[in-house]
Amino acid sequence: MATAADRLLHRLEWQVLRRLDGQLQGSYRTMFRGAGIDFADLREYTPEDDVRHIDWNVTARLDEPYVRQYTEDRELTAWLVLDLSASMRFEEDGRGKGATLTELAVSLARLFTHGGNRVGAILYDNAQQRVLPPRAGRTHVLRIAHEIEKASARTAERGATDLAGMLHLAAATVRRRSLVVVVSDFIGAGGTDWEPGLTRLTFKHEVVAIRVVDPVELDLPDLGLVVVEDAETGEQILVDTGDPQFRQRLRAEVDAREAAVAAAMRRTGVTAHVVGTGEDPLEALVAMVREAKRRRR
Structure with missing residues (x-):
């Protein structure tokens, strides 16, 4: 019986390889x-x-x-650095940051290996880290998909995401020059303490950041009185989402956080993309390809 990972890869192959691969100039070229x-x-x-x-x-x-x-380079080694911390696990009706990350990761892995390139993966949460060495082929992509599936099924350890630790692990693991794609929400208790780690990666590698965001994190809808839980600490508070003062304070905090993340990305010099959970990840990848082509002209 086909697993969820098998079904996902089968569906993505039709869309990814037909829609994306044809836009790349030669089988060895990447979308970046x-x-x-x-x-x-x-x-x-x-x-x-x-x-x-x-x-x-x-x-x-x-x-x-x-x-x-x-x-x-005609032969590329790519690494996927995947944030599987508690803040990435929120799902609603099967859609959320976790599902979006999975589709992006599997799509990218299949796209890279289809051209004969090797892809590795670092699956990271605060409690457990899994490193899958770079290999080529569809079987390896299935393995990455299965490992993401297994990791997502585990209960994530409570605690603020250690994004700096994740990037430190990536720098220590990826020794040869590679394309490093970091997929995360880039939200942690340390604010933008991940900036030095991301900058360090750029000294040796080509780095792309894909930031996965949930629209609710940017603009909380008016739902009346609700219990809000911090995914990483487990702290729960009762808030009135219709209170104008609460909404004003929340808007100011969100704006400040987004500005800080955007500024940190610019300072690192990393090509950054934002993918919302309401978007089709494949459409987002197509848009990235087109943007990369415009930059090259």
Whole structure:
């Protein structure tokens, strides 16, 4: 009997490989531009370019900023760093951050391995971490899907998400230059204490952050008196979601948190994408491909 992971992969293969793979220029290319290792050309700097690729010698001679372009590696090793902490487990009618993360992870893994590339995964929550070494092939993608399924079935340990610890583990695990895709809500008690860890990853790897958000976290609907529980600490409080003062305070806190996360992402220089739980993850991946192509032009 086919498991949920088998059914998910079967459904995604039809949509992912037909809709995404055809948009990639060659079987070895990824949906994200890798810096590669071989210098190819120079061109004028544009505001979308990574400042780390500026050729300062040429810039000084021509008195205009120029960036180096590199050929992309024909064989790619990709790593999925997956936040499976308590705050990512909230589900409503089968849809939520956990389900969105699963579809994104399986879709990306199949897309990478379809081109003959290897993909590894780091499954992280505060209590347990699972590292799946990079391999290629559909069977390996199924293994990743099964491991996510098993990890999601476990009761997540209470406590604030240690995102800094997750990124430290990623830096210690991924030794060779790779594409590292971090999938998380980037919400933790430490605020943006994950910023140094994400920056450290960029020193050696091409890093992409996919932030999964639930619309309820950004704009709590007016539901009257409700009991709200912190997914990570288990703390429960009774709140009046219709109280104008409560809504104003909550809006200010959410705005401050979102601004802090956006600013930290910009400082790290990481390509960041936001995927809502109400979105189709496959449509979100298509949009990422198109955005990456626009940046390369």
